[in-house]
Amino acid sequence: MEYTNAPGHIYDIQGYAVHDGPxxxxxVYTKGCPLKCLWCHSPESQxxxxxxxxxxxxxxxxxxxxNACIKACPEGAITRDAPSKLMGKDxxxxxxxxxxxxxxxxxKCADACITQSLYTAGWNTTVDEVYTRLMKDVSFFENGGGVTISGGECMAQFDFTLNLCKRLKDSGIHICLDTTGFAPTAQYGEIMPYADLFLYDLKHMDSYHHKKLTGVPNELILDNARFLARNGAALQVRYPMIPKLNDSAENIRATAEFCKELGxxxxxxxxxxxxxxxxxxxxRLGWRYRLTNVEPPPESFMExxxxxxxALELPCQIH
Ligand code: SF4
Ligand code: SF4
Known part of the structure; x- marks a missing residue:
């Protein structure tokens, strides 16, 4: 199958992942995402x-x-902090x-730091480079595993993701795309033949609230889910439940009904x-975490x- 060795930028590749599909x-974690979810647990991906x-x-x-990093910084942004203990020593x-x-x-400071205490979250790469790395893990993919392309939003680097899928498909690798659903519908149509399963997030069924929580409305996301379902794609829907933000009885019911509609x-x-x-x-990134007062929901609530x-006979589980 013809593919292009497209460039991409990613921030991690993690082997032995057991929560990213079967x-x-x-x-593979790509960088860049059109959403900015308040609870995002990968801020370096955004x-x-x-x-x-x-x-x-x-x-x-x-x-x-x-003073390696202090000397390397052209902006004078790095200074000494108050004395503190060195790890494991007095x-x-x-x-x-x-x-x-x-x-x-x-x-420049990250280049100068020998301990990688200062580090760069992300690097430039290509389809061939990532493919070569992934194929080192091929023996783990027996018994139904494979590669998941996640993010960020993997569809935000469409050429890279599409061509990586093509390359992997040629080698018979099972491919999951972990997506927010927020990309042009035509792109989902183009990539669908190469993706075995879409891990598809539903964060709020009400567009106004969706925008407040993620920065974007949900119409395109819901339309793309319908499009994929109508055209024979397989979906694994993911509903992150954030106390008081998207876990009302009304939203839980609306999410379940929408999943039912997808058949x-x-x-x-x-x-x-x-x-x-x-x-x-x-x-680590010097960003403010906005959900400091939110606690994980009790197990009884999740049940x-x-x-x-x-009740709607949907195949479902917690986690
Ligand atoms: S990245 Fe590092 S070297 Fe560059 S301006 Fe920021 S602190 Fe200074
Ligand atoms: S270890 Fe790295 S971060 Fe710490 S002072 Fe040295 S160069 Fe700077």
């Missing part, structure tokens, strides 16, 4: 540009590395702090309870929500 999978991350635990202190060192308002994102295309509905796992990533989906 079997054991390797997941922008197309590469981010500067800082992990203070790994920092040796500015004395030991002779020794006090002066680590660094970044004035994000001054930072231009040149990433046999829906192979599974997953109710995903809110979790706080991504919170520290915001600190009750699941009953609504079961």
């Amino acid at each position: 079997g054991i999978r390797t997941t 922008r197309h540009q590469f981010e500067l991350g800082y992990l203070p635990l790994k920092c040796l202190g500015a004395d030991l590395c002779e 020794q006090m060192v002066e680590k660094i702090k970044i004035d994000r308002a001054k930072c231009s994102g040149c990433l 046999d295309a829906v192979q599974l509905v997953q109710l995903l309870p809110y979790h706080k796992a991504g919170r520290t990533k915001y600190e 009750k929500a699941l009953e609504v989906f079961k």
Whole structure:
């Protein structure tokens, strides 16, 4: 099958993924997403540009590395912080702090940092490069696993994702696309023959609330789900349940009814309870986490929500 060695930018490739579709999978995380969900647990995925991350635990202190990052910064955005303990030792060192308002994102400091305490979230790549990496995991894909292309929003880098799918399909690899549904319908039509399963998010059935939570309305997302279902695609619907934001009885019922409307295309509905796992990533990027007062929903609540989906005879599970 003809494909193009299209360029792309990604921020991670993770092997042995067991929550990104059937079997054991390797997941490619593309950068850039048109949505900005309040609960996003991968903030480094949101922008197309590469981010500067800082992990203070790994920092040796500015004395030991002779101010490497401070000297590398052309904007004077990095200065010494108050003394704190070096990891695993009693020794006090002066680590660094970044004035994000001054930072231009040149990433010179990350190049200068030998411990990778300062790091770049994301890198440029190509279809061939990613394919070669993925094929190292091919033995894990037996018994129903494969590759999942996630994000960010993988459809936001359409040429890269489409051509990676073509290349993988040629090798008989099972492909999942993890998508927000927010991309042109024609692109879903074009990529559909190469995707075995769409992991498809439904975040709120009311467009006004959807926009408040994610930054975009939901009409295109719902239309694309209908389009995919009508044209024979397989869908695994994912409903992230965020207390007080999208877990009203009305929204749970509307989501279940919409899944029912999609018919046999829906192979599974997953109710995903809110979790706080991504919170520290915001600190590393110097971003503010906006859901500080939200706690994961109790199991009993999730079970009750699941009953609504079961009542409509939908294949469904929590997680
Ligand atoms: S990325 Fe920001 S902090 Fe780092 S060297 Fe460039 S301007 Fe300075
Ligand atoms: S961030 Fe890196 S370069 Fe800067 S002081 Fe710490 S270890 Fe040294």
